[in-house]
Amino acid sequence: MKRPGDILPALARRFGAKTALVTRDRILSYVEVDELSDRVAAGLAERGVRPGQPVSLYAQNCWEWVVSYHGALKAGAVVNPVNVMLTAEEVAFVLRDCGAAAVLTSSEQAPRVAELTVDLPQLNGVFAFGGSDADGVVPFDDLLASTGAVPDVDPDPGDACTIGYTSGTTGYPKGAVQSHRAVMWNCAMTATMHGRTADDVVVTALPAPHVYGNVVINSTFLVGGTVVLMERFDPATVLRLIPEHRATLFEGVPAMYAMLLAHPDLAGADLSSLTRCTVGGQTIPVSTVQSWEQRCGAPLIELWGMTEISGIGITHSVHVPGPPGSIGVSLPGVQVRIADLEDVTRTVPAGEPGELMIRGPIVMLGYHGRPEATAEALEPDGWLHTGDIAAMDEDGYVFVVDRRKDMIITGGYNVYPAEIERVVAAHPGVAMVAVGPVPDPVRGELACAYVVRASDSTITEPELIAFAREHLAAYKAPRRVQFVDALPATSTGKIMRRELIKSLDVGITVDTTVDTAIN
Structure with a gap:
């Protein structure tokens, strides 16, 4: 099979009447x-x-x-x-x-x-x-x-x-x-890294138009597995479908796992059939990963990808779990490196943050009808700018710090929302959190944490700020906390940080103390 269009004819010959796809209103064989x-x-x-x-x-x-x-x-x-x-x-x-x-x-x-x-x-x-x-x-x-x-x-x-x-x-x-090669390579290598087989049953609510959702579907088809495709995400339905179909995988974004962990049906759900799960789309707090793994007894495999590489580019092998907080290593046949933020030709030393760059058969041909945008994204030697700030350890494991465009600059210091989110999410009174900038006349920007309280939680703004300051440098800790009923999200469940400020109460008092670290 050289192209995605070759998948179904080949699998129909091999698996015939075996169930390929389960939806709300129809079950289809290969x-x-x-x-x-x-x-x-x-x-x-x-x-x-x-x-x-x-x-x-x-x-x-x-x-x-x-x-x-x-x-x-x-x-x-x-x-x-x-x-x-x-x-x-x-x-x-x-x-x-x-x-x-x-x-x-x-x-x-x-x-x-x-x-x-x-x-x-x-x-x-x-x-x-x-x-x-x-x-x-x-x-x-x-x-x-x-x-x-x-x-x-x-x-x-x-x-x-x-x-x-x-x-x-x-x-x-x-x-x-x-290209056909890029999509096919991505599906094949994802199936390899995650150990997919014909025995797998995958429950997913990831949108099929999204590259993550597409790879989940077609990498499962590629090995002859079964896809249980939800129309849209609903935690109660997920917790019902997993035992109903004896699912071996659930695949989603961080917000989905946070909602599943907070759902009252979780306590009685049978998740024993799961052998591994995957999560991508945004950085996920280590505490959320640990909570899910403890509850379902299966590893939660982190991954990273983007539209410009047809899906996944970095993930963990199911057989070689990497260090906590890492998104993994590059797919076979794909190169990644961390470039200096000021000089793209320079690769920074291990452990130093820079822009994540990627090169290989999964990289896009270019932007349709946009040669100038293509030239900005793709270096002449094939390296793609991802826009993500990341670091790589000596073993090649990649740790995403944040999106370059999401970085908050406060008092001249760079603050990454994902770092704050990982800390705040570890508080037991927090079900979900997202961090975004708010303007400040003194420091330029301040970090505001938008928090969905856990069930029965009475956590307050001062308590959360104090909790964050126990784990973060003073200039990194959020200066405001806005409690909300829900967080704005894309069709994949990815939090839209730029929409957060719309739910900000203008009457909330801003902490105006000046830290010596950024004075």
């Missing part, structure tokens, strides 16, 4: 997923989609999404997975920017998508999962009714496979173009 994706491929070709053209997928997790992903690849199309949390304006931009030849979406979103795309000359149709009566929308069942032949396509492994758009902190998002 043969069924393969046959359904064949029909999608034939249907897209009949409606004018040609090899190399983008096909956009815009919907919540469902069996139709998975079938459409593989059907588009079999048609020779380039898959454009679209985040379901994008606004209508953002979706319109993505569809125009990539030049979508078809859009497959939910029945709820289909009418709006049809309006947004009415003037796209290259568009061959908007197809609705579940059907729709809206003008310009074709029921998905019409694609499945196709009796034509699957297009005879044979793309080069180095050709474009997907265009995944970044969230875009300023301006519009950028489309990272991934």
Whole structure:
């Protein structure tokens, strides 16, 4: 198998009627997923989609999404997975920017998508999962009714496979173009590092359009395992599905594990079938890792990845657990290094923080139609700027400090939100925490901790600040604490730090004492 589009035909021949995918309303075998994706491929070709053209997928997790992903690849199309949390304006931009030849979406979103795309000359149709009566929308069942032949396509492994758009902190998002080789390499090496086998049953609520969610699904398919795909994350449902399906893996982001640990159903849940779990998307407090491992009895494997590398780039081998707090080592065949923040050509010594750089077959081809942005992200020798601040120990284990753009500068000192979050999260009265900057006329910025209290907790702001100061230098400790009911998150559960300040009470008193360390 050289391409992701080769996975289902090969696995259907090998595993036949074995269950491949379980969703809320349908269970599909490998043969069924393969046959359904064949029909999608034939249907897209009949409606004018040609090899190399983008096909956009815009919907919540469902069996139709998975079938459409593989059907588009079999048609020779380039898959454009679209985040379901994008606004209508953002979706319109993505569809125009990539030049979508078809859009497959939910029945709820289909009418709006049809309006947004009415003037796209290259568009061959908007197809609705579940059907729709809206003008310009074709029921998905019409694609499945196709009796034509699957297009005879044979793309080069180095050709474009997907265009995944970044969230875009300023301006519009950028489309990272991934090759077939990159996606396939990522899935294969992830399966290897995590020891996936045909006996695995994976429960996941990670969004299929996200690179982490995609790798979870397809690396499991690659070995003949079973994916139990939730439409969206719900802790009570996770705690029910794991024992119901005797799941061997659960995969999620830090916020999911924090919510599971805080849920009242956890005490009575049977998690004995789990043999390992994975966590990525953001840094996770060591205390959360330890609490989950103690409760379920299985290792929680940290990982790191990004859209620009088609998924995961660094993780632990299931058989070689690394030091606590580390995200692991590079995937086989992939290089990582820590570059000086001022001189990218200089690799810093072990233990010194710098920018995490990555190079290898999983790195994107570039940003679609954005040569200047590509040149900024990719060095001439192939090293990709990740934007993460990290350090590497002498054994090659990587420790992420924080996102470079999330760094708080207070009184001339660099403060990393993730470091504060790890400390505050260790307090028993805290269920979830995220840290963001607030402006200060004296120091420029101060760190504010936004905290979701644990059940029955009465922890106060002064108590949490005092707790943090026991474990952090004075200039690093948060100066404000805002208690909230929930934290703003992306579709993957990743905390959106830039949205935190919207929930800030302006009446909270700021600690105005000046530390000698930053005076």
